[in-house]
Amino acid sequence: MSGVNEFESIEYILEKGLSNEDYEKVRQVLYGRPVIPLEISSCTQHIADSQGFEIKAYRIPCPEEQLRSPRLIRVAAFQNQIPLPTTTKIQEMKDAMFKMAKEVIKAAAQMDAKIFCFQEAWIMPFAFCTREKYPWCEYAESAHDGSITKFLQQLAKKYNMVIISPILERDERHSDTIWNTAVVIDNHGDYLGKHRKNHIPRVGDFNESTYYFEGNTGHPVFETEYGKIAVNICYGRHHPLNWLAFALNGAEIVFNPSATVGGLSEPLWGIEARNAAIANTYFTCAINRVGTEVFEHEFTSGNGKPAHKEFGYFYGSSYVAAPNGSRTPGLSRTKNGLLITEIDLNMCRQVKDHWGFQMTQRLEMYAELLRKTIDHDFKPQIVRKHI
Amino acid sequence: MSGVNEFESIEYILEKGLSNEDYEKVRQVLYGRPVIPLEISSCTQHIADSQGFEIKAYRIPCPEEQLRSPRLIRVAAFQNQIPLPTTTKIQEMKDAMFKMAKEVIKAAAQMDAKIFCFQEAWIMPFAFCTREKYPWCEYAESAHDGSITKFLQQLAKKYNMVIISPILERDERHSDTIWNTAVVIDNHGDYLGKHRKNHIPRVGDFNESTYYFEGNTGHPVFETEYGKIAVNICYGRHHPLNWLAFALNGAEIVFNPSATVGGLSEPLWGIEARNAAIANTYFTCAINRVGTEVFEHEFTSGNGKPAHKEFGYFYGSSYVAAPNGSRTPGLSRTKNGLLITEIDLNMCRQVKDHWGFQMTQRLEMYAELLRKTIDHDFKPQIVRKHI
Numbered sequence: 058m059s060g061v062n063e064f065e066s067i068e069y070i071l072e073k074g075l076s077n078e079d080y081e082k083v084r085q086v087l088y089g090r091p092v093i094p095l096e097i098s099s100c101t102q103h104i105a106d107s108q109g110f111e112i113k114a115y116r117i118p119c120p121e122e123q124l125r126s127p128r129l130i131r132v133a134a135f136q137n138q139i140p141l142p143t144t145t146k147i148q149e150m151k152d153a154m155f156k157m158a159k160e161v162i163k164a165a166a167q168m169d170a171k172i173f174c175f176q177e178a179w180i181m182p183f184a185f186c187t188r189e190k191y192p193w194c195e196y197a198e199s200a201h202d203g204s205i206t207k208f209l210q211q212l213a214k215k216y217n218m219v220i221i222s223p224i225l226e227r228d229e230r231h232s233d234t235i236w237n238t239a240v241v242i243d244n245h246g247d248y249l250g251k252h253r254k255n256h257i258p259r260v261g262d263f264n265e266s267t268y269y270f271e272g273n274t275g276h277p278v279f280e281t282e283y284g285k286i287a288v289n290i291c292y293g294r295h296h297p298l299n300w301l302a303f304a305l306n307g308a309e310i311v312f313n314p315s316a317t318v319g320g321l322s323e324p325l326w327g328i329e330a331r332n333a334a335i336a337n338t339y340f341t342c343a344i345n346r347v348g349t350e351v352f353e354h355e356f357t358s359g360n361g362k363p364a365h366k367e368f369g370y371f372y373g374s375s376y377v378a379a380p381n382g383s384r385t386p387g388l389s390r391t392k393n394g395l396l397i398t399e400i401d402l403n404m405c406r407q408v409k410d411h412w413g414f415q416m417t418q419r420l421e422m423y424a425e426l427l428r429k430t431i432d433h434d435f436k437p438q439i440v441r442k443h444i
Numbered sequence: 445m446s447g448v449n450e451f452e453s454i455e456y457i458l459e460k461g462l463s464n465e466d467y468e469k470v471r472q473v474l475y476g477r478p479v480i481p482l483e484i485s486s487c488t489q490h491i492a493d494s495q496g497f498e499i500k501a502y503r504i505p506c507p508e509e510q511l512r513s514p515r516l517i518r519v520a521a522f523q524n525q526i527p528l529p530t531t532t533k534i535q536e537m538k539d540a541m542f543k544m545a546k547e548v549i550k551a552a553a554q555m556d557a558k559i560f561c562f563q564e565a566w567i568m569p570f571a572f573c574t575r576e577k578y579p580w581c582e583y584a585e586s587a588h589d590g591s592i593t594k595f596l597q598q599l600a601k602k603y604n605m606v607i608i609s610p611i612l613e614r615d616e617r618h619s620d621t622i623w624n625t626a627v628v629i630d631n632h633g634d635y636l637g638k639h640r641k642n643h644i645p646r647v648g649d650f651n652e653s654t655y656y657f658e659g660n661t662g663h664p665v666f667e668t669e670y671g672k673i674a675v676n677i678c679y680g681r682h683h684p685l686n687w688l689a690f691a692l693n694g695a696e697i698v699f700n701p702s703a704t705v706g707g708l709s710e711p712l713w714g715i716e717a718r719n720a721a722i723a724n725t726y727f728t729c730a731i732n733r734v735g736t737e738v739f740e741h742e743f744t745s746g747n748g749k750p751a752h753k754e755f756g757y758f759y760g761s762s763y764v765a766a767p768n769g770s771r772t773p774g775l776s777r778t779k780n781g782l783l784i785t786e787i788d789l790n791m792c793r794q795v796k797d798h799w800g801f802q803m804t805q806r807l808e809m810y811a812e813l814l815r816k817t818i819d820h821d822f823k824p825q826i827v828r829k830h831i
Contacts, residue, residue: 067469070462070469070470074461074463074466075458082451082454083457085711088711255809258804259800260799260800275813277826278827292804296801297684297687297688297723298684298688298806298807300684302813305817305824306824323473324475324770325722328719329722331715335682335715336683411647412682413645414682417644417645417679417683418685419642420814421818426692427807427814428815437692439664439666439667440636440664442636
């Protein structure tokens with residue numbers, strides 16, 4: 058899976074390979090209105106260098122209004138490979154992750170980030186390809202008072218930062234059930250709530266349905282001091298209705314913490330979260346992990362090929378998309394990275410007023426259509442010639 | 445609006461400006477699996493040259509199955525600028541359009557195209573920017589027996605070709621009401637049915653709501669000898685529910701005849717119809733007109749700028765997207781063009797089986813959510829801290 062997969066990024070190739078004039082033409086069609094690089098202080102850069110992650114920071118410009126002050130928020134997205142081999146003992150892996158997280162969150166705080174989001178199941182290898190219950194289920198822990206949440210609560214409070222922590226959840230109150238869950242911690246360090254992944258894949262090596270069910274937490278929007286946020290976990294980004302539901306509940310930013318591999322989904326990656334930002338008139342932040350994870354025992358992929366030990370190549374490329382169709386460049390396809398994006402939440406309403414998708418969407422018609430569609434004897438609207 | 449807008453295409457810049465190796469990396473991420481150019485015969489090329497349109501032809505590869513034979517269909521999309529000034533008398537404009545259409549459809553037939561689609565309101569200038577009722581409303585005519593439909597019926601029969609003809613419709617039976625409508629003519633030259641544009645813009649110079657209402661024909665899927673097809677007219681591509689509805693009714697190809705201008709929508713163009721193909725597991729074919737249309741009388745754009753006579757730059761860039769995430773290159777941004785794409789309709793079910801979006805989409809949950817949402821006293825699912 059390596060070789061052609063291991064190039065830095067599309068943006069790097071375009072910027073390096075094309076003349077300035079050609080690059081600008083391509084950029085404006087592919088990326089929309091320009092984003093503006095933000096300065097990175099030398100002490101923040103020093104953390105990034107010493108911890109081995111790149112740091113990129115942009116501002117997405119937005120016009121000012123008469124009555125509302127700008128609601129400028131810096132959002133942080135972190136993509137990473139697992140710092141130790143998959144065979145590492147669980148506690149040791151968690152400790153290494155905590156150590157890394159501490160430094161990254163410190164760097165994000167120095168950049169004045171107010172909302173921080175990790176990738177899906179960030180504390181662990183994405184081991185669901187193996188279908189092994191042991192030891193991976195031991196990574197699961199309580200959403201509201203597990204060790205990961207407790208650890209992050211301190212940092213959230215210390216840095217006055219909302220933190221989204223996608224974990225494998227163990228629900229002890231309900232018979233020890235496991236879920237794929239995003240925990241939201243507010244900027245005072247308090248547990249605000251959680252969202253369970255709504256759509257579970259059955260494709261490629263994504264054998265997640267062996268471990269957990271479709272989420273039963275609806276489409277919560279978390280009202281934080283820094284905006285109304287929601288979380289669409291990984292495969293949920295393929296479902297426009299999932300994105301829509303967060304919009305109907307009032308989301309201004311929807312995070313999409315993911316774990317997805319080249320070959321399977323890469324041509325879709327730049328399309329889906331960005332289309333969601335446009336169609337639903339909110340910001341989206343798509344985060345993917347990095348690198349190749351190698352497991353102890355071989356497993357097959359249901360594709361006729363021999364058993365193997367490697368999950369495919371997680372291609373990073375995390376980015377932020379705005380409701381006006383513009384987006385940041387992606388982070389690297391190969392390196393750990395922290396993406397800081399300054400956005401003005403006022404843009405959501407501005408673009409709603411401009412494009413009018415909410416006004417023109419005719420929800421009543423679709424509510425009726427969906428109601429009909431789920432009937433077992435639903436008759437599709439087909440036009441045939443009568444002969 | 446000209447200058448930077450008048451470059452040929454993104455694909456041309458990338459292919460010319462990048463090394464082969466870099467181009468292939470960029471191409472695979474941005475365009476998915478490779479499409480294969482089809483041969484164009486010299487007599488077809490001759491028509492294109494003499495009529496002043498470019499012709500591009502591709503095959504989107506698809507694996508064979510055991511039980512079903514391939515269902516290979518060649519689809520034709522035509523993008524064009526108006527051949528005469530907007531001040532041309534209506535009958536003269538129509539005659540010029542008919543002359544051009546005759547040659548283009550002949551070329552498409554030589555390429556063995558079985559379904560042909562024009563751009564939105566193809567017979568006329570996109571004059572809705574002006575808000576003038578005279579003379580533009582005179583372009584409207586009956587869907588089932590107007591002059592445009594009658595003209596195309598002959599060609600459909602002659603060439604054994606399904607033709608989709610987006611027109612301004614005059615509904616005489618219902619008080620002379622005007623609609624934005626796509627007429628579907630089957631390959632025997634019979635009128636099969638029509639679809640009226642579901643979502644009408646109120647943005648930029650798209651003052652279409654001055655002329656016609658939101659469509660009342662639902663989401664028909666036309667069962668033709670060459671596949672189940674539907675039409676999502678222009679602004680409807682911004683609405684994921686509109687795309688979804690055609691999928692629920694069984695569409696295999698959804699055409700998106702459009703008229704949209706640079707500055708307003710270009711960064712969205714490559715995203716929306718392609719996202720629809722992925723999310724709904726069907727083929728989409730997005731068609732946009734070309735060139736700048738200059739009107740006799742000045743009009744304003746509601747943006748504080750002086751009155752002017754030019755609609756913005758229609759940027760062409762028509763393309764076909766496949767359910768597996770790949771797409772053809774776009775046609776030119778500046779020239780009339782005919783895009784021929786050979787697809788295997790079997791790919792729809794193959795990708796459904798692979799990705800499983802239909803299985804995992806949880807329609808019941810969303811039917812219930814939409815039902816709740818349309819209530820006037822709907823309470824969004826908001827999570828707040830209880831203090």
